Amino acid sequence: MDYRFEKEYGCLVLRMPEELDHHQAEFVKEEADGLILKYPVRSLIFDFADTRFMDSSGIGVIIGRCKNVRFSGGYVKAVNLNGQIERIFRLSGLKKIIEVE
């Protein structure tokens, strides 16, 4: 998974995979948690620019990481959602939990 950490803002941007299903979710969780431990993250951005598909497994990935970052007072946002992913966010109520841009 590609990512970048903007030191100045404490901002970790995670580039989500092409397909965020149960199979990919396992890798993303592990890698994301490693990065959250490694860097002093004040805001976490999930970037869906490359993602064409997401199912309910993706919801667990996002909520789980939200908890980890918010525990230390951090802020979470999701960006660049396509129509299918936007619908998943809306139907699951994820849109009410985290900011979407």
Place this chain on the structure above:
Amino acid sequence: MEGFRNEMKMEFLAISSNEGFARVAVGAFVSELDPTVDELADIKTAVSEAVTNCIIHGYEQKEGNIWIQCSILGKMVEISVTDTGKGIKDIALAREPLFTTKPELERSGMGFAFMEAFMDEVEVVSEPWKGTCVTMRKVIGESRMA
């Protein structure tokens, strides 16, 4: 198109790398009905949820096989996803949004809710220690006529 009929069956191992394969295969089969981008996304998401359930819940990530039977009748697509895993004790409870038996795996409990939201009909038949069969139906092209 009214009397058009087609059918396919497939069997594959219950491993997570087959989730993508299963939804893409069903999507390709259904594409001859010329679904919209949204309809195709709906079907793929529903198949992905059903197959993921077989792997995580039916077989609890142990060895097993999954069967998908897909038929087209006129404009209706019917997809059955079957496993011979541990079955569902309480189907009504399992179908409730946000209900999950596996919170430790960060499961959201939205699998059946998504199948219901994205398909017209979802039927679940299950027997403990025999397995589960989820049958989903959707009419293609309805949204275009509305």
